Amino acid sequence: MLARRNPAKIYITGRNKSAAQRAIANIKSISTHTDAVWLRCDHANLASVKEAAEVISARESRLDVLMANAGVMAQPPGLTKDGYELQFGINHVAHALLIRKLLGLLRKTAEEHGEARIIPVSSLALVLAPPGHGIVFDDLKTTQPYWVLGKWQRYAQSKLANLIYGRELFRRYPEILTLVADPGPSNTGLVSSLGFFDKMIVYLGNINRFLGIDQGHWNQVWLVGVPKDQAKPGELYEPVGKPSQGYTHWCLDPQLAERLWE
Numbered sequence: 001m002l003a004r005r006n007p008a009k010i011y012i013t014g015r016n017k018s019a020a021q022r023a024i025a026n027i028k029s030i031s032t033h034t035d036a037v038w039l040r041c042d043h044a045n046l047a048s049v050k051e052a053a054e055v056i057s058a059r060e061s062r063l064d065v066l067m068a069n070a071g072v073m074a075q076p077p078g079l080t081k082d083g084y085e086l087q088f089g090i091n092h093v094a095h096a097l098l099i100r101k102l103l104g105l106l107r108k109t110a111e112e113h114g115e116a117r118i119i120p121v122s123s124l125a126l127v128l129a130p131p132g133h134g135i136v137f138d139d140l141k142t143t144q145p146y147w148v149l150g151k152w153q154r155y156a157q158s159k160l161a162n163l164i165y166g167r168e169l170f171r172r173y174p175e176i177l178t179l180v181a182d183p184g185p186s187n188t189g190l191v192s193s194l195g196f197f198d199k200m201i202v203y204l205g206n207i208n209r210f211l212g213i214d215q216g217h218w219n220q221v222w223l224v225g226v227p228k229d230q231a232k233p234g235e236l237y238e239p240v241g242k243p244s245q246g247y248t249h250w251c252l253d254p255q256l257a258e259r260l261w262e
């Protein structure tokens with residue numbers, strides 16, 4: 001869908017080079033004008049994220065859209081190489097570093113070309129974040145092995161972080177248009193790799209809103225293209241292009257957002 005707009009260049013980051021090469025072949029079959037490039041970037045290792053951001057900054061003088069999409073869900077207890085709980089580290093901390101390192105390029109693009117966007121990818125699963133805290137800061141560098149539905153509470157904290165970091169980004173850098181996507185539930189690798197019990201949580205929790213496998217990207221691509229005067233910065237959008245009704249009080253808590261930023 002992005003390739004059909006004939007962008008000059010698309011970077012695909014990740015660990016799986018062969019999956020990226022298939023996407024790149026697909027992009028090139030749609031747009032002969034688009035240069036598509038894979039860049040290794042392992043979110044479980046901040047040195048790798050830093051290196052990827054520095055390659056992009058060194059090579060490019062313009063970055064129109066940064067889509068912060070990479071994610072894992074309902075993983076067993078674990079830590080990233082830098083000692084963060086796995087989901088918080090991969091889904092939030094790595095994106096925060098990537099965004100921080102590319103902010104200069106995005107701001108320059110907004111100044112010179114009138115617009116630049118960041119699309120953090122969150123999820124309505126954020127409602128499962130620990131009710132008393134939202135984000136348990138004291139536990140971010142532990143495996144958080146102890147909660148009932150612990151793997152969902154770990155995921156939910158990271159998705160809450162994606163949203164409130166996005167809102168804080170807009171507050172601090174209004175020259176960049178930050179629009180947060182909930183892609184909606186669909187049977188990507190994120191869901192199909194789950195065990196029976198966790199799959200049932202996803203299916204039963206989303207009984208009326210499950211999307212087709214070829215529809216999971218629609219909302220975030222819509223956010224790339226929606227005219228800026230028709231979008232509300234810092235807002236969470238559900239598929240497709242609907243401002244969310246799924247906020248918990250943590251989503252709107254300025255102190256939690258400030259602490260996360262710090």
Ligand SMILES: NC(=O)c1ccc[n+]([C@@H]2O[C@H](COP(=O)([O-])OP(=O)(O)OC[C@H]3O[C@@H](n4cnc5c(N)ncnc54)[C@H](OP(=O)(O)O)[C@@H]3O)[C@@H](O)[C@H]2O)c1
Binds near residue numbers: 016091184189
């Ligand atoms: N599917 C749903 O129902 C659903 C619902 C709400 C929100 N979301 C969100 O949508 C986003 C995309 O998920 P998806 O459904 O498309 O899942 P997916 O098919 O499993 O894709 C996940 C992507 O994340 C990347 N990734 C995972 N671990 C990584 C790491 N350590 N370093 C770098 N990249 C990593 C993978 O790339 P490599 O394998 O190349 O590393 C892969 O491209 C996630 O943020 C997820 O939370 C999904």
